[in-house]
Amino acid sequence: MADESTLPRGVRALWHGPETGRRGPKPTTSVQEIAEHAIALADAEGLEAASLAAVASRLGLTTMSLYRYVDSRDDLRAVMVDVAMGPLTLTRRSWRRRLEEWAHADFAQLMAHPWILDVHDPEPPVGPNMLAWTDAGMGVLLDAGLDPQTASSSLLAVDGLARHSAQIVRQYSVSGADAAWANRLREVVDADRLPALHAVLTAGALEDEDGLETDLDVGLGLLLDGIAARLER
Amino acid sequence: MADESTLPRGVRALWHGPETGRRGPKPTTSVQEIAEHAIALADAEGLEAASLAAVASRLGLTTMSLYRYVDSRDDLRAVMVDVAMGPLTLTRRSWRRRLEEWAHADFAQLMAHPWILDVHDPEPPVGPNMLAWTDAGMGVLLDAGLDPQTASSSLLAVDGLARHSAQIVRQYSVSGADAAWANRLREVVDADRLPALHAVLTAGALEDEDGLETDLDVGLGLLLDGIAARLER
């Protein structure tokens, strides 16, 4: 068989759909279905809960049968991320509005599926949805008039901001809820050794729930202003 | 014994140093030493290689003995991150220069120890070095005249940018080196379905090594401009 594809089995299936006209028994499930169950597990109990064994058991299959659909755990995770991010549609407004939409949609997906932040493929994602997101973001910035290199760097900054904001919100909501983290900090932060941090803490900047949710918008505002300035140059 | 600390054993040891005047046998090693060996393993072969068993074996100890120094694997990882980030010293120049220093130092540490990006504590870091970094960054922005809330959001944006840039550089250098990733993309990116991405790819924006290294500076420029504009307001 002439298999020159360098894509792992799972991700390849996301692009090409179920292969047709094959011999042997019909598959009883699909990469999409596997991904959905894995996502449900990860949403409920974190990425570690979406083990091959757990996913297979949810589907009424054995662990090993999943390897007929996915090359490895990493492949499964790449598939999960691509499916969880889903498709993206932007309106047709100004570049600034569209980039805000892009960032907010990114952030929203990360908040809906926080375990995405725990998936660290050593290679860049190549699933259809992930590339569609990249394409959409690049499209906005190229339309705005940026050169490809700057557009790429700028989109990277926006994505980095969205991801890091989601990460921080998650950390503070997990640990802020029962105030364990606040106690830890008080155990250790002292006004002499860490004056600036102490000042920010007493100002309550980190404990304000709404404050956390606007981190993204503040940072986004800074970035968009910077991009606008570069466009006028 | 009155142990009211909420900090895990390993991180607490980073703050207080080795406890003195204790009974029982002298410890044969220390949290710092453990961290150094774990870091060496992670630097060489990735975070997964720094398992408790591997670290213990490097020290000539059994796996279980590490639990005398560290509460859990997560605790060990928090310690590793804090030690690997190390201390930070900033010069005394303008806020803009100092924030650039902060971001470049952050980025440099992440490039030296890329596995830091793979560590996802569910709670925010509370080690001495991590908090010193935060304090230093906050200090720059507060000195510049930002209010605590905006300072916090801005530092978060800078950190997010540095981390995401490091992540991207790592992904592209791992996969770009043998061009496997480029082949995967060509297998799938088509000028009709993903026009903007196709344009950026043919412009070579993603393959240029120097381009990757300046992503941080481009994004940083955008953010600093945005902060400067906010200060003049």
Place this chain on the structure above:
DNA sequence: GGTCATTGTGTAGGTCATAAACAGAATGTA
């Protein structure tokens, strides 16, 4: 009707984190 690629399964091995119980060492106290 036979060939054979493909599917799900059973087995088995290796790694990992971590709990529990124990023997020895160093300190403090009587």
Place this chain on the structure above:
DNA sequence: TACATTCTGTTTATGACCTACACAATGACC
């Protein structure tokens, strides 16, 4: 000095995880 206490490192054991391999059943194609 003798004993009690407390901390050390170890041994042993458990359960979860990923995955390589061999096998039997399936069904499309020649």
